[in-house]
Amino acid sequence: MGEITLRRTARQSGPVALAGTARPGETVTYRQGSVPALSLRTGEPMRAEIADAACWPADTSDAGMNAPHSALAVPLRARGVALGAALFTRSPSREPFDADDLLLAQEIGAQAAVCVDNARRYTHERTTSLALQQSLLPQMAPKQPAVEAATRYIPANSQAGVGGDWYDVIPLPGARVALVVGDVVGHGVHASATMGRLRSAVRTLADIDLPPDELLTHLDDLVTQCRMVSDRTQEASRDVGADFGEVGATCLYMIYDPVSRRCTGARAGHPPPAVVRPGGDVDYFDIPAGPPLGVGGLPFETADLDLAEGSLLVLYTDGLIESLRYDLDEGLERLRKTLSEPMPSLEDTCDRVLNSMVAGRARDDVALVIARTQELDSKHVTTWDLSEDLAEVARARELASLQLASWNLQELAFTTELVVSELVTNAIRYGGRPVQLRLLRQDTLICEVSDGSNTAPHLRRARMFDEGGRGLFIVAQLAEHWGTRQRPEGKTIWAELRL
The missing domain is CATH 3.30.450.40 (GAF domain)
Known part of the structure; x- marks a missing residue:
């Protein structure tokens, strides 16, 4: 002693x-x-x-x-x-x-x-919750051609603990980008863990290139399943005093295409995004308000909006606009006035929004994404319409080769011609009208072939004496990435080649 x-x-x-x-x-x-x-x-x-x-x-x-x-x-x-x-x-x-x-x-x-x-x-x-939350959130917005983005996350100051707000900026095929914000019900480690599961699910669903309404439908099914498992676990753990909280969430998912300058969005019980036009006018994107995730029974709807280059898309969680001092409508109006004042950079805009709307009084978590739209013009995108004649395959190879020469990418000519040949051949043989070839040049070279059929191709390995079945396998070997996305009028098969 x-x-x-x-x-x-x-x-x-x-x-x-x-x-x-x-x-x-x-x-x-x-x-x-x-x-x-x-x-x-x-x-x-x-x-x-x-x-x-x-x-x-x-x-x-x-x-x-x-x-x-x-x-x-x-x-x-x-x-x-x-x-x-x-x-x-x-x-x-x-x-x-x-x-x-x-x-x-x-x-x-x-x-x-x-x-x-x-x-x-x-x-x-x-x-623990804050460390888990920060580790699950992206450390910085990825650089890509569709938008320039700045993000912020502020944990709540209240005794309720860290919540489940999250955001994401997800590159998509065709030089597009997905912007996501979400808010999980509750606070603490359970909310942060649920947030991590939903964010991973959104990235997985985005990877197969689902439209916003279908993605939210799948996410709604996932939250419903999580709620059922949580209820059973809560009942089984009641004797030991465990509390797993309620499972539910809101989400806003938007896709922006820099070629068409069109933004498509859907939301599940989430506040609408703000749109700042290049002239300084601020509006709210009127996306139909679907039910929160986990409620079920009602469909999600999409809305489209054409944007001029340099427009700002502002996505946020309800912690930014809710306050004990004013109602929701007043919070939206305060955000509108704050965004109408121009700032030199997106980072400064984020800081101004948070200082004006939150100012150290965050009762709930706040996630904020501000993205400035960009455009891929004719110098970076070329499109050709093709007929259903197999003789068009040779013409497609020639058009691609000439375009690469104008872009000073002759070293990719052989690989690109081979990829274009295989994709166009498949589209003419197994697809339907119209057939279209598109090349996009950015950090990578993207070859896209669209047709009128909704049947998605499948990669398979041809056996020794098979006469066909090697086309997509060759494309997969030559391309950095490849995939298929569905469109209302058909499908698009794309292949991404490293410059």
């Missing part, structure tokens, strides 16, 4: 403060045999008369006439864990502590220990 060193968290003294007493945040050492040391080691509250300095902390050995003469030490324990000790002392001008004082101090210590442990648990859960 030796000395015990603790970190002082709080101190309150009478009119005459003890000389040399450690301040909150500093360490203090209790000698062997002192009242606090004995109380912590035995786990029992103790009352003692202090006869000499040997029974007092080392930093008060020179307290002189003000040295305490009576002390109470109460160990702070909660849920079987020793958290520290509460120490009460009296100076020579007061009567020594008696048994009633010890009983009162013990009751105070028991209540204080529970409060300290709750605060410790809350801090740990908030830190």
